[in-house]
Amino acid sequence: MSARRHPSEERLLAFAAGTLSAPEAVVVATHLALRPRTRTWTHLAQAVGGSVLDDLEPTPLDNGAFASVLDRLEAAVPDEAREAVRAPAADHALPAPLRGFDLSPWRWAGPGVHVRDVLGPRDGDCRVILLRIAPGQSAPRHTHAGVELTCVIEGAYATDDGVFEPGDFEEADPSVLHQPRVVSRAPCLCVAALDGQIVLPGRLGKLLAPFVRL
């Protein structure tokens, strides 16, 4: 059976409901930007959110809430003016969901492997990185301390489950030893949400552990 290459329906529902952690949401949003067809599910989930909202019992607001909001409307800055003061997008050509974030410099993370941090989305130990792996290279064999979500942005890699191409989304199974190998001619660029440190098994892991910070 071939692996699925899009987020599960329950993960897409959580994305639409706003209950995914920020790092996970960034990776899912990148997938949605590259694979508009998956948006069918998030549209559906948002529509269900609307129907859930319609069906809720109302909780009265405080006395004077409407008047207080009306007062603040006077001061509400029109949308266009707000757009203008927003900081310019970071200087990189990544899919739209990643453009609002600053990036750390690239750092070496093993032969042919570079990583940089997507600064901002964090949830405890969970964070977002970009991984760039050279053609023909493998990422270091690793197991996962936590959930790892990956979305390919450029290039392609292969695992035992087949080839993953731009837009493909992979949810790593913590029990599986994972060693993606780049099969594209150009380097493979991925965005990933990592929870905790990746564990590199074996001697290479022991050798690299003091130096490699993913």
Add this chain to the structure above:
Amino acid sequence: MRSPPPRDCGALIARIAQAQDRDAFAEVFDYYAPRVKTLLVKSGSPPAAAEELAQEAMLTVWRKAASYDPARASAAAWIFTIARNLRSDALRRGSSALHAFDATFGAEAPAQPDAILSGAQDGACVRAAMRSLNPDQAQAIEMAFYQEQTHSQISQALGVPLGTVKARIRFGMMKLKAFIEREMRGAE
């Protein structure tokens, strides 16, 4: 007795956008502000925070009325998304940069005929689809919208295994999709 949603909430939002119509805004406020407050309370916000965020959500409805596109989402789904974004901003930093992207409902993508998209803007169709689910599926899906953090909490609250919760959500979503696609094809 619960009041029905304003008959054409999309038109009310359009009047806010075009004419800063305060009467239209009052109607939207009266119906949705108390429901947004309930959503936030059910999501674990303390009452004072829920009050503040519900008011903030209504201010956002006013400010962003021009960006609402009735061809892409029901008014309820749009207001739900606004409330959801405010809630996640309040809970954690680092998520707000995402909202500029997903609050557009993918408006930057070329519009293509899509049964789900046209069904999703129709609140009545979505509610009918929800009623077609078995109660376990509907409950798991509803809880996913107001339970802060993950399906494992839903699993604890319902006292059923996590895998069961995920399966209920997954099959429920597939059933909703099939229902709406069938209904929308019937409408053509």
